[in-house]
Amino acid sequence: MAEHECVQLVPIFSELGSEQLDTIESIVRHHHYPAGSTLFGADDPLDSLMIVANGQVKVYQLAANGREQLLYLLQTGDIDGEAALFENQRRTSFGEALVPTDVCSIRRSDFQDLMQKYPSISINVLNVFGKRLSQLERQTTSTATESVEARLANYITETAAALKTDTFKLPLKKKDLATFLGTTPESISRKLALFERQGLITQKPGKVIEINDADQLLW
Amino acid sequence: MAEHECVQLVPIFSELGSEQLDTIESIVRHHHYPAGSTLFGADDPLDSLMIVANGQVKVYQLAANGREQLLYLLQTGDIDGEAALFENQRRTSFGEALVPTDVCSIRRSDFQDLMQKYPSISINVLNVFGKRLSQLERQTTSTATESVEARLANYITETAAALKTDTFKLPLKKKDLATFLGTTPESISRKLALFERQGLITQKPGKVIEINDADQLLW
DNA sequence: ATCAGAACTTGACGGCCGTCAAGAAATTCA
DNA sequence: TGAATTTCTTGACGGCCGTCAAGTTCTGAT
Known part of the structure; x- marks a missing residue:
């Protein structure tokens, strides 16, 4: 695999230099998921940040009546798991690979250290949040009113x-x-x-x- | 009005000491809105973070067909919902006071400085938006499937x-x-x-x- | 307290769209 | 490539719920 593989893909690290990316790459774990396999499920402990290095992941919830709601379609370079980076929480949604998918993950404690060291990361994470929130706001408005x-x-x-x-x-x-x-x-x-x-x-x-x-x- | 008025109310500043709160209070602006008045509208420039010091604010969007979608009901101590505080963007929703409401606002650049100085703030903001995101995910799932x-x-x-x-x-x-x-x-x-x-x-x-x-x- | 306006309730009606079913098309895997 | 499985399409039907309307209750300002 390439040098900075997933780390290079991700906008949240875009301000960092090459050696800093090396450091991060060294603490990253790599996983591969075949098409149709489950990356995580609701109630799983949310203990790491995931980066989609290559592939496509659908993130969905199940309603009380069993019906499925697709929330996000993660593409190469997208991240997930940012919602509870500093709180002990469990996942509320399911993640499933739609095609063969490579994922890199950073453990929560490691990511917390990174954010302390490189404040630009926190700001980038906040921006990712912002985009996701406004996308979801529009989706909610759309399904509820149109x-x-x-x-x-x-x-x-x-x-x-x-x-x-x-x-x-x-x-x-x-x-x-x-x-x-x-x-x-x-x-x-x-x-x-x-x-x-x-x-x-x-x-x-x-x-x-x-x-x-x-x-x-x-x- | 009281000493740290709104600044004390807000969980995102909870880790700060009394003198730091003083500093923040000094850069905060105070506004009052009568019931029914508009705090902000879609397409307004997003240039400050708003804190509800006392009262109740509804945050809503308008769909293309003109129908209204209530997204958040902000209570005393809540901050407004726009996570895109660090990008030059415009607002996507409307804010309206439901009762007579006091609001404190911090200009975007000031808030960015604060986050640089006190990293605990960024972490708290991340947690607030994380909660908001998962609340909205549940709302989306609920309206779409139930x-x-x-x-x-x-x-x-x-x-x-x-x-x-x-x-x-x-x-x-x-x-x-x-x-x-x-x-x-x-x-x-x-x-x-x-x-x-x-x-x-x-x-x-x-x-x-x-x-x-x-x-x-x-x- | 009174009154005007807003908010709420209840009924009647109809259309959007979800459900079920069966056949057609497309995709997958050996 | 060919067969099995999944996905998609189309039709018929019905129920949920949105709309319109009219009457009632509530609220707030004078």
Whole structure:
């Protein structure tokens, strides 16, 4: 594997120099998870910060009625576990690798030491928090107040905008996308078919979607 | 007004000594907002951290269709929700005083200096945002996967548990509670009436609710 | 205390969307 | 590559709950 592997990937360490990254790399643990395997579950002790070195991880919760809610889709370079870095808490969500995934982890006490030594890290962590909070705030507002149609249209245009392309492949199975948007796979199928009938999008094999009229899609 | 007024109230400064609190107090600005007035709006520049010294503030977003989503209810001692304090960003939500409210604010640059000087502050801020994040995760899961009935029942039992009492007054108008739970005032009225018919709660004048059977309320 | 306005309750109605089911398409693995 | 399994699509149906409306209760200001 490469030199600073995961440590280099992560924005929270971006202000650090090469030797400092070496130091961090030396205290990092490496893990590999096959597709479909579980990284962590609710009630697990939350004792380390995880860095996705390569792959894709879905983070979800289970409601009391057993239904699943996808909260985050972690990509290469994303971190997780920052929510309780200084408190003894347990996890509240599940983590599952969607593809073969490499993960680096730093134990909580080690990370605390790092933050003492390099204050820029704490500020970066706070910013990661901020992004996650505002993403989640928007998600909450969206699922609570908008129709499935509007939420799906939003998701499509935002995903396309993030990739800077009009034609892209959905990064999730419809089942997972459904739990992310707070709906069902059937409803997604129907709404996509509707968008296609309206000429707003074109669906191609392999979960590929082409946007024909982004403005109209958002009303 | 008292000595350390708001600064003393806030958990994020709890590790600091009296003279340090004095220093902070000296850079704090005080504001008063009458009930119903706006503290901040979406797109306002995010240039200071706000501390609720006394009163109650609702923080909400507006969806594209104009509907309101209540995200947080800030009480005395709470700080406002924007975690993006270290990036040049704008606010994403609205803040409105529900009762006459005193607020102290610290300018962003001053707060950044404080965090450099007293690392305990950053750690406390991380913990506050961590709690807020997991609260919001649960809220998202709840509104996306559970029925109005289940969400309301949950809200009632949790509020009662937090107050350690079976009889309590709803801290919000039904209209605001509705936007918090992702429903409508009418539905809340109906479900409360249903719970009362089932003997699970008793409603009394003045938004007071008495829980008769907490277990049954959650199934 | 009185009154105007806001908040709440209750009923009727309808539409969105979740559920169940069955067949089609796509993906995986030997 | 081919078969087995998973995922997806489409239809029919029904219930939850949002909307509209009208009446009632509550609240707060004069």
